[in-house]
Amino acid sequence: MRAIADIANRLHLDEADWEPYGRYKAKLDLSLLHRPRQQQGKLVLVTGMSPTPAGEGKSTVTVGLGQALHQLNKNAIVCIREPSLGPNFGLKGGAAGGGYAQILPMADLNLHFTGDFHAITTAHNLLSALIDNHLHQGNALHLDPKRVVWKRVVDLNDRSLRRIIVGLGDNNGVVRESGFDITVASEMMAILCLVESFSELKEALGAILIGYTYDKQPVTVHDLGAEGALAVLLKDAIRPNLVQTLEGTPAIVHGGPFGNIAHGCNSLIATKMALNLGEYVVTEAGFGSDLGAEKFFDIKSRKGGLHPDAAVIVVTVRAMKYHGGVRRSELTQENLEAIKRGFENVKHHARIVSKFGVPFVIALNRFADDTEAELTFVEQLCDEQGFMVSRTEVWAQGGLGGVDLAQKVVAQVESGASNFRPLYPLEAPLVDKIERVATEVYEAAGVVFSDVARRQLAECEANGWGNLAVCIAKTPYSFSDDATLRGQVSGFQITVREVRASLGAGFIVCLTGDIMTMPGLPKIPNALKIDIDEQGTITGLF
């Protein structure tokens, strides 16, 4: 690992532009957002086809592409999300990329890193405490304890906290049902990733909906007067974190909102700062393009005035077989027929990216079990469609394994073909916006609204929230809201069963299917395998 000062030097930063957090991490100063620069960097979004539950290596390709661009002497910066701590102690160890295309220092990144998530947890829970204290101390705002929508968060997998009763005992506040989500599901996480200054941060925090009065009027953080204190708790978390890839490529790792009930991208501040500092900025969005890219385009890019220059759609032989109908236990067997069926899924993702006006390259991310026949077949299918395609082997080879991909990405960017525009105008009614995403992105036949959702959407419009973006929470394993309907499906209906207003983040969350906002631990948690020796060396975390 290079000293973080060396990485800062690569970006031509002055000493005042960054603060060290240990030897290999730094916080970047917000003034870098406003430094005049002759030419803005080019923005490349890495997205993917519908994944398998094992993941298709999108982060690995993102990191590897950054490294490969350096091989081409492009000053590239990788911009990704911070991983959540909790899941590392659950099913499997954490990661940020993998193999020879990963972010360092790995252990720090997967534990407390620079404390951003802890700051968000603390700010979120301070607000919760202030709300319960308000109820306890006279409730001047007439907040209905049964209509408080703000819960608490913890950055752990803890199913027992999903639904709890608080306030038991004498003088311990008002008894009511509440619960905890995992920190990445906090609206404050989404907010941190969509603002560009302290004043915007305070405004967004102030706009958070905390509940309703007895006569059903919305109550916000601003009504409580807490946005200043909450912003103070986020004063360092708002600054992006500089680290490095295994090959010393600068990486800015910042923020990590959920990809379902939030928009699933790294922070706008980090992305814009990187565009000020680098020639190429490679970033990613959660899940497949139906979820992550749609939100990256319609929510993040629109909010920040970003102009994505190109996209990379990560595909794997494995995922094509999965979406071609093959069982998980048989994914390692060669199966060209299944690939052919699964390629329909790839074509759909290509249509989605094209709908936003962004040129793309298909990154065929090679796994050890893939046969040459399979890989060649996928390339042939892409050629038939006129898709630019590149095999990547960045996991095994680092940047060198992505040079061809990098060249093709550069070609797409330099073609100037990007004609980016969001899918829908914000001015459209919420129902229309939901229907456009469902029919044009998911290619659903239509949208079914539950009675509850229809009433909630009408209330949102009545409350003046109709011109917010929509953030649809849906399974990533299908274009539909049924995770078992893999591959390319059509003729399905999307059912919106409930709607939540994230007024601070600026979107209306539409829940389809069961969306888990607090994971549980498995029977044998990974935590039980993790250890540290007398020299501080960690085992079992990855």
Place this chain on the structure above:
Amino acid sequence: MRAIADIANRLHLDEADWEPYGRYKAKLDLSLLHRPRQQQGKLVLVTGMSPTPAGEGKSTVTVGLGQALHQLNKNAIVCIREPSLGPNFGLKGGAAGGGYAQILPMADLNLHFTGDFHAITTAHNLLSALIDNHLHQGNALHLDPKRVVWKRVVDLNDRSLRRIIVGLGDNNGVVRESGFDITVASEMMAILCLVESFSELKEALGAILIGYTYDKQPVTVHDLGAEGALAVLLKDAIRPNLVQTLEGTPAIVHGGPFGNIAHGCNSLIATKMALNLGEYVVTEAGFGSDLGAEKFFDIKSRKGGLHPDAAVIVVTVRAMKYHGGVRRSELTQENLEAIKRGFENVKHHARIVSKFGVPFVIALNRFADDTEAELTFVEQLCDEQGFMVSRTEVWAQGGLGGVDLAQKVVAQVESGASNFRPLYPLEAPLVDKIERVATEVYEAAGVVFSDVARRQLAECEANGWGNLAVCIAKTPYSFSDDATLRGQVSGFQITVREVRASLGAGFIVCLTGDIMTMPGLPKIPNALKIDIDEQGTITGLF
């Protein structure tokens, strides 16, 4: 503020000995504990008389004495606790010292600092999640859900979380009553402050009692197998934090266990490291000497083999009047008679410190309202008793205001008069140890044990925990367990109503009176006055 590298240079540290956390904080490497050195530093404990609820400036004198020793060209290091974040958003802003005798950077120290408390919160709650997951996933250890003693923590004042029911809903774990304490009350905080290595840390974490089986056998973290993962979460928190005083004196700020249900001192690692690095180490313990100093001597010093060379007993005219029977609203009026009565309290604290064989200096910490007649009178009372006394004005004057105190402390240290020994042998039965603290330190007539406490103590002895130290949780405002009995009181009984086993920390907590382990917020929380502007300048926090 000086760059942290300058402070590290003052301590003759190599670059490998510390890691920067921002420009003004650093983490110190554990190897500094084992660096051979010709001469160990001298250890000075700052304690106090029974306080008023407003506090008597013990931390301020601690910081000021460190600064004053530098004025005498002594290489001194100040070692204090990290403040808890939660209370800053409650009744009043935070602090670490005050006036011209404080620790910098103040805002960082009172917010997230280097993340130590967040790490403890996370480790504590990971254990909680693992326990509830164990109950949910078959409960192989036969843990009785009604006898789980391990709760959760949050570093906030949140009364609504004191008593909660977890696990509601389908497949969300086992429904049971539990609750949250504030993070400083976590046994893991006490453990972090009493171990000296990763192996000791893991052993102590493994020894934590989490509950009892259905047939009442104790169950520990080691039975779950989680100590490795918990230690990993504390890998950075275990390293002490280097900062500076307003005058550039090196300060090591590390750990912050509660002064009632825990031992209330900064970490043993920090203190021992400072003894390796400085000529004089000035540290403090919570509350008056009946609570803080007793635990510093009987728990921390015994555990770490420390040899305190001298003590400072901080007294104030205000506290003497308060303990002389004056109402809080009349404390600013001159009252020599009340001072005379209140001085009995000072004499009692002097007896306590002497009982441990440690020579002392009385620091008369001057406040603006004190009259010259009052100050002179206190000095005269001290002279009559043969107490070395020194007026300190470090709040107003910084180190210069404590030079006389520093000279007297040096004289006491250099006299070699310290003949430190703990009060009781660990081998004595728990009941005997409690009675010795009560009768010899508090000067109680005796101890009353509730039926519950008597049964619990018998169980502790039966479980083989009889040779642990005792940690008595008692009000700091009286030597008795009744906060209203101020001043010097005698003939009272101490009632132990409940006992808790902190097997990881190595002590049995004895609860007397009502001990609050989760504070609440006031009607108008300080949070509502806190703000931050576009340049990141904070207001209302202090």
